[in-house]
Amino acid sequence: MATPVATAAVKALRPIGGKQIFLPQHVVKMVRPKDNQPPNLATFSVPLTFNKFDIRDYLFHAYNVEVTGVRSFVNQRRLQKKYRRLGWYRPQAGKMMIAELVKPFVWPKILELKERGDFDYKTWFTMENEQDKINDESLLREKGRQKPRDLEMTHDILLMKKQAKLFLDDPASWAFGGLRSTEKWREVEVDVKLDKNK
C-alpha cells in the first residue's frame, strides 16, 4: 500500500524521501539572509542531527517548498567561561543550511527604528545599555581591577581634576604662600619696635 508520503514523492518533480517520521520535535528556524544573498537562497538554523535530505523533505512536506539543492555548515561556538569563572567550556555547535529554492523568496526589510514603537524600542535600548554598564562594573569589581578612571565622574572628582590641571599647567602658582616664584619673598613677621612712652 502506498503511503501518502510515497504518493507525494511520486508527484514531486524532484526526488523526495519516503520515510515516515511521527511526532518530530525538531525546531527549524529561518534566518535573515546576508546582504547581497540572492533571493533563491534561504538560510535555516536546524538541529545538529539534520542532514541535507532531511531539510529538503521537511520543507517539501511541511511547507510545500521545493528545493533544488542544499548547502550545510556547522558553526563552532566560542569558548566561554563557566559561572563564577571556574573553568572554560565550549557551547554546542549550531548547524546552518542554505536551501536553493525553486521559487524565489525575498525577506521584508528590517524594521526602521521609528517602526519599532510596538516593541517599545526606546525603553528597551536604555535599559539594555544600563544593564551592560552594571555588568561591566560588577565584572571589574569581582576581578579587583576597578580603577579610578572607571568610576563615574562625580562633582568632587571633577573639581579635583580641575585643580590638578591648574597645578600641572603652572606649578609655580601653587608655590608656598601662593606666591609666584618671580616675586620676592616678603617677611611676614617683622619686628615692630613699640614706643614704650606711649
Add this chain to the structure above:
Amino acid sequence: MVTLGALRPSMGAALQICRASSTHGIAAPARTVTSRAAARPVFYPSAQAASLSTTAVLLKRHKYVGARVTRDNNKQRGESVLRRTGTRWRLSMSDEPLPQPVKPEELPPVETDPNHGLWEFFQDRTSIASPPLKDAQHGRPWTAEELRHKSWEDLHKLWWVCVKEQNRIATAKWERDNRQLGYGGAEAETRRKTVLATQKAIKHVLTERFYAWEDAVELAKSDPEINLSGDGPAFTPQEYLEEVPGEGAPVEEIEAAESDVATSPIPDSSTPLPPKSNAQKTASTI
C-alpha cells in the same frame, strides 16, 4: 539521384560561403562535395571560393597577421588576463556587442509569491516577530482530558500545528535578538511554553492509549471469543452473554478495554502530512 529537398541544406551553406568569401576575400580552391551537376546551374564557380565544409569559413578566426613565430609554438604567448591584452585571434563573436553589466539596484525587484510556503515561518509579514501585545493574545494549552476524545489523525494534525508554531516563535526570537527590535522575549517564551504543554498532553494521551492496548491484549489472551493466533477470524461472538449475578462489572471493563483497542493509535496507517494552517488559525486553536 539528388532531389531538391535533399539539396536545400547544402545550398544554404553554399550561399553563406559566397557571402563570407565575398566579404572577407578569402580565396580557397573550389571543390564541391555534393552533386556538381545539380549545383552548377544555380551558381558556380565565379563566387565559389571555399569548400562546402562551412565551419572553417564561418568562423572568423584566422591567424594573427603580425604574429611572431615563437620558438615554443605557444599560440597564447603574450596574452594576459592581468594586462587585459585580449586574444591575439579574431573570434567569432568579436563583432557582437557585449552585454553591459547592470547594478543590482537597477534590476527590477524580485516578486515574492504571496502564497509562498516560507511565509509560514513568520508571525508577521513586515516585522517577522509579532509585537508583544499581539504575541500575548493566546489561550491556554489543550488539556489531556480534551485530547482523550480526539482521534489519532486529529492529534497528529495538532502536533504539526504545534511544530510550525514553535518554528515561528524561534524565527521571531532570532530576528528580535539579532536585529534588536525591542521587548517581546518574555511573551514569546510564555507562548512557547503553551505550545510545549499542548505537545506534552498529546504524548500523555497517546501513552495512555498504548497502556490500554497492552492491557487489552493481556485480557484477550484469556477471552474465549478472541483468537490471537492469526488463523481464522479474530473475534467470534458467542450467541448470548451469560449473565452471572454479581459479576456485571468485569464484563463492562472488558468492553471498555475493547473499545479502547478500537481507538488505539496505529501509526503505520497514518500520515505525517501536516494540516495546511496559518498563524491565525494556530493562535486560535492553541
